Amino acid sequence: MLDDDLRDRAERGGPAAPDIIDEGAFFGCRVTEVEHYTDTLFRFRTARPQSLRFRPGEFVMIGLKLDGRPLLRAYSIASASWDDTLEFYSIKVKGGALTSRLRHIRAGDRVLVGRKPTGTLVVDALKPGRRLYMLSTGTGAAPFASLIREPDIYARFEEVVFTHTCRYAAELAYSEQLVSAVQGDELVGAMARDRLIYFNSLTREAGPRTGRITTLIETGELFRRIDQPAFDPAQDRVMICGSMAMLDELKSILLTRGFAEGSNAKPGDFVIEKAFAGDGV
Numbered sequence: 001m002l003d004d005d006l007r008d009r010a011e012r013g014g015p016a017a018p019d020i021i022d023e024g025a026f027f028g029c030r031v032t033e034v035e036h037y038t039d040t041l042f043r044f045r046t047a048r049p050q051s052l053r054f055r056p057g058e059f060v061m062i063g064l065k066l067d068g069r070p071l072l073r074a075y076s077i078a079s080a081s082w083d084d085t086l087e088f089y090s091i092k093v094k095g096g097a098l099t100s101r102l103r104h105i106r107a108g109d110r111v112l113v114g115r116k117p118t119g120t121l122v123v124d125a126l127k128p129g130r131r132l133y134m135l136s137t138g139t140g141a142a143p144f145a146s147l148i149r150e151p152d153i154y155a156r157f158e159e160v161v162f163t164h165t166c167r168y169a170a171e172l173a174y175s176e177q178l179v180s181a182v183q184g185d186e187l188v189g190a191m192a193r194d195r196l197i198y199f200n201s202l203t204r205e206a207g208p209r210t211g212r213i214t215t216l217i218e219t220g221e222l223f224r225r226i227d228q229p230a231f232d233p234a235q236d237r238v239m240i241c242g243s244m245a246m247l248d249e250l251k252s253i254l255l256t257r258g259f260a261e262g263s264n265a266k267p268g269d270f271v272i273e274k275a276f277a278g279d280g281v
């Protein structure tokens with residue numbers, strides 16, 4: 001399972017290990033909290049190296065040391081840039097090289113965290129606008145967990161719409177818990193209660209709102225449900241995180257409606273990021 005040095009020495013009867021250790025190209029960060037939602041989803045927090053800076057929405061390589069070698073995958077940082085811990089929201093892939101091990105981590109274990117967060121799902125890659133949409137499926141909610149905790153988002157946009165679509169109701173637990181925490185938060189709670197619109201839907205189980213986000217946009221049901229006008233490139237900015245198929249379809253919907261894709265070098269009307277590589281499970 002985990003290399004022995006990834007387990008807290010205190011647990012093995014030695015002195016407590018420091019929160020952060022130097023692992024060369026990585027930080028070795030001590031896990032502070034783990035919460036499991038379903039057989040396939042969990043979140044965890046680690047201590048944060050003071051020198052680790054990131055822009056909300058970015059991802060970083062994280063992993064475990066196995067047989068002395070790092071096994072790494074890209075992960076969106078789900079915590080706010082001002083937080084003194086790091087949060088990650090994770091899938092558990094059956095037989096997955098990393099997550100079949102990562103799913104067993106406990107408080108006190110050590111996770112490797114890269115030193116260079118990066119990514120395109122950042123407000124710097126968007127032109128100013130009135131409304132910010134964050135459209136996610138599955139673990140694609142993770143980067144938006146960071147963004148909706150940021151006061152800056154509410155300073156830049158009048159309305160912030162966060163959507164999360166999953167197959168089954170149990171898979172919405174993370175975003176539901178997140179939004180309610182943000183709304184009760186001392187720093188951003190008042191702004192979020194006023195201007196954060198959370199919309200979720202299910203695709204393989206009955207619920208109050210059902211359907212893929214693509215369908216709900218095309219039929220206009222999303223906009224009717226949240227009481228906002230249909231997409232308008234003059235006012236709306238969009239961030240998208242999900243499977244490749246979901247990104248492709250939403251990108252084509254937005255291009256058809258006159259939105260231009262943005263990048264760090266050339267800000268635009270929408271930005272996209274893969275929630276994972278591959279065809280899905």
Ligand code: FAD
Pocket residue numbers: 059073074075076077089090091093095096097098099100138139142143273274275276277278279280281
């Ligand atoms: P892998 O061998 O990496 O994956 C096996 C297969 O599982 C993949 O081919 C794919 O079909 C499926 N799969 C992998 N990840 C997911 C997922 N998240 N949702 C649904 N199916 C998946 N994963 C997270 O859980 N949380 C994140 O915040 C996150 N951020 C990412 C950001 C970027 C930019 C990229 C490219 C990927 C991100 N991933 C994230 C995916 C992550 O890098 C790993 O693929 C995941 O941890 C599984 O690793 P593994 O070694 O167990 O399986």
Ligand code: A2P
Pocket residue numbers: 137138165166167202203204212213214242243245246247249280281
């Ligand atoms: P569906 O159940 O109809 O496939 P996944 O785990 O495969 O990434 O799916 C997460 C959510 O994203 C599911 O609700 C799934 O709906 C939805 N989804 C999958 N593919 C697309 C797509 N091409 N466009 C929009 N939503 C999609």
